[in-house]
Amino acid sequence: MAYRTHNDRLLLQRLAGVEASARRRHCPCVIELMPELQVARLDGAQLFGRSAPLQVDLGCGDGSFLCELAKQFPRKNFLGIERLTKRVEKVRRKAQKIENVRVLRADTLFAVRHLLSESSVEAFYLLFPDPWPKRRHQFRRIFTRDFLDAIAAALEKHGVLRVATDQLDYFRQIEWLSRAHSCFEIADSHELVLPLTKFERTFREQGAPIYRLTLRKTSPVR
Numbered sequence: 001m002a003y004r005t006h007n008d009r010l011l012l013q014r015l016a017g018v019e020a021s022a023r024r025r026h027c028p029c030v031i032e033l034m035p036e037l038q039v040a041r042l043d044g045a046q047l048f049g050r051s052a053p054l055q056v057d058l059g060c061g062d063g064s065f066l067c068e069l070a071k072q073f074p075r076k077n078f079l080g081i082e083r084l085t086k087r088v089e090k091v092r093r094k095a096q097k098i099e100n101v102r103v104l105r106a107d108t109l110f111a112v113r114h115l116l117s118e119s120s121v122e123a124f125y126l127l128f129p130d131p132w133p134k135r136r137h138q139f140r141r142i143f144t145r146d147f148l149d150a151i152a153a154a155l156e157k158h159g160v161l162r163v164a165t166d167q168l169d170y171f172r173q174i175e176w177l178s179r180a181h182s183c184f185e186i187a188d189s190h191e192l193v194l195p196l197t198k199f200e201r202t203f204r205e206q207g208a209p210i211y212r213l214t215l216r217k218t219s220p221v222r
């Protein structure tokens with residue numbers, strides 16, 4: 001089921017911010033958007049109708065991985081985050097009969113930073129993030145120091161971030177940033193068998209190498 005009310009609330013809050021801002025200022029012809037939006041964080045219990053460990057698939061694509069995992073672990077809650085409307089619709093259709101799946105149409109960094117509560121997530125998955133292989137496009141890659149800061153804040157104590165990519169240079173960058181971050185250690189991920197994502201299925205058919213990394217949160221965020 002898509003969580004539809006949040007954007008409406010966001011819009012209303014934005015409009016309220018604009019009005020308040022305009023009232024505060026003496027020049028009535030200037031309208032300034034307030035950067036400190038009062039965004040309500042998602043309430044897991046309300047969203048899923050129960051309290052359970054939360055796992056989040058970032059850039060969940062068509063939702064095949066998310067839905068398979070949710071079926072395997074019915075006692076946990078699963079949230080997919082995806083920015084493309086058509087993919088969100090695919091997830092919605094797949095998740096119709098799965099009670100422990102929700103999908104949020106949002107930007108990953110915004111959602112992790114502003115919509116998820118502190119220490120609320122047991123596991124994040126970042127599986128085959130857009131690789132942006134051209135050097136001039138690499139600034140668009142999602143995996144940055146800021147991204148890791150936001151993940152660290154949202155993860156529970158000892159929570160994990162699981163990453164997979166077929167791009168060696170992106171993987172090296174991910175490894176380097178992870179080792180440099182004080183909140184994480186690199187954990188062993190070999191024992192875990194996860195459902196295939198749509199992209200992983202394609203890469204396997206092509207015989208492409210797949211690089212994986214699991215990060216475990218070791219220190220509280222300061």
Ligand SMILES: C[S@@+](CC[C@H](N)C(=O)[O-])C[C@H]1O[C@@H](n2cnc3c(N)ncnc32)[C@H](O)[C@@H]1O
Nearest residue numbers: 059060061082083107108127128130197198199
């Ligand atoms: C290469 S696809 C991988 C999809 C899926 N994880 C899989 O492995 O099949 C990357 C996905 O991340 C989504 N995406 C990229 N950047 C995003 C962002 N900043 N916020 C939310 N979704 C994003 C894309 O729309 C796309 O669906």
